[in-house]
Amino acid sequence: MERNQTVISTRTRGGNVLYKININNPVIKKIIELNNFxxxxxxxQKEKKQKITA
Structure with a gap:
């Protein structure tokens, strides 16, 4: 994942490497866009159900 830059290492703590999502990666941008959609x-859909039952 680090090789294709979907995640970026941020720091090392106690021998463990910590990562964050690379939001500048076009693939990650599309995944975020899909999630929001x-x-x-x-x-x-939930709003429609509430209007019908109310």
Whole structure:
């Protein structure tokens, strides 16, 4: 994952390497975009159900 730059090492603590997601990677940007889309779709569906039952 570090080789294709989906994650970036940030620091080493106690012999462990800590990582963070590389949000500048185009693949990661698309994954984040997909996640946001799916979350909004779920919210919209739940709102429709609440309006129907209310």
């Amino acid at each position: 799916l979350c909004w779709k779920d919210v919209e």
